[in-house]
Amino acid sequence: MDFDTAASHCPPTAARKQAANVDAFLSKPGIARANIAASTAAPDGSPESVVKYKDYTVLQQHVLFWDRDADGLISPWDTYIGFRDLGFNVLFSLLAMLIVNVNFSYPTRLAVSWWPDPLFRVYVGGIHKAKHGSDSGTYDKEGRFVPQMFEDMFSKWDVHNSGSLSAGELWRMIKGHRLAADPFGWGAAIFEFGTTWLLLQKNGRVSKEDLRQTYDGTIFWKIKEARESGKGWNKGFGLRDLIAIGQRKSKSHVM
Template identity: 45%
Template sequence: MADRKEINDPALSTVAPGAPVTSQRPVTEYNLGIPYPQIPRALVAPDAENPSGTPGYNNRGLSVLQQHVAFFDRNNDGIIYPWETFQGFRAIGFNLLRSFFGMVFINGALSYCTQDSWLPSPLFSLLVKNIHKAKHGSDSEVYDTEGRFVPEKFEEIFTKFAKTEPLRLSSEEVSALVQANRNAYDPFGSNAANLEWSLAYSLLKDKDGFLTKEAIRGVYDGSIFYEIERKRQQSKMEGSSA
């Protein structure tokens, strides 16, 4: 546990009286229960409740950002084609319209960024190995520019915006998060962030209308997509055998 005397050193203050926003969006000042939370993690997505990342999750040597998108690489060949994105959206429960829109936006907007050459892919494919090149602005900065996961930044989502409950975000708090992370003159990044969080909320909100911390962490490392697909398949099997 961090020494409170040390934390109370004015030189370490996280609040500036002349900048009210610094008190409105507080950051974590004490030990998170994670060794070196400021160090970006390449392979796992740890938080205070899961200091070793998702239990039993096989990261396959991929970065956390690569893990986030790998679910949509349906044949595991390192390339995500538009139809695979569509299949992935359908596999986790999105309807035809949202799945089509997600496919068009994701592959249409991000394909070129991930290619190895200056030539675009005629099939609008995404290369998983280069997915870090598709990281956009106006985001939470939980992923660094190389696609690693920064535990400290992830915890800040909740210290700054979880005003109702410490481990869940309401729809209003999700909106506040997206608005607060907007960068100037970045319409693409801000719209992409809004789409991503809107899809996450619509898919994962609980019965009380909240997005839980564990669900959000599962989105960052992609583990929750596999869990949702498994549950849906199991439900279908039970329904067909009834």
């Protein structure tokens, strides 16, 4: 490269290294993909999304799991049922319903009307208007997917180059993305990435491919299918993990 990517008077530019070789795997990685969540490991995105949801942006694909009747509207009940299908308990699903529909109904409603939706429904067609600050920038302002920004998440925050992110690395990423005077964006990022870790972690880490499939929503359908098939979903953090932690602590105290 014939230019610098770090400046000595701004230490974060040296500590948070960009993914500089993405163009070796993807053509024009800085150009947002409308309907493909492309990465260096999956340059063509998720085949099922490309075929079934090619007329939707990647951000729209992310939320279609909750629009089961395909009417373009996600009611509070739809949100609750979707989180339950992912394996979250009643209390968490109710909390998610409140957070999602109370906060994102009106922004998405603005795509069709200035008047709030009295039923607090989220509008899939206007979901790009619900994009908040202090995020990774992987979705652009129209809901397209920017491969360079996705790859930068791992080059900057995956300190061991493991192809995954721990809870601690996700937390440092959230803090690193914080913008001034943006408490809503901070809270939204904590909820989104915190929920992602609870849903997808294995051995304490979220893999790059699982996170990519979270962006285009394909991972949600896979979790639902695994749970309904009887095989169950073998990732995530739940009651069994809390019990295991408690047992380890008990043993350590005994010793």
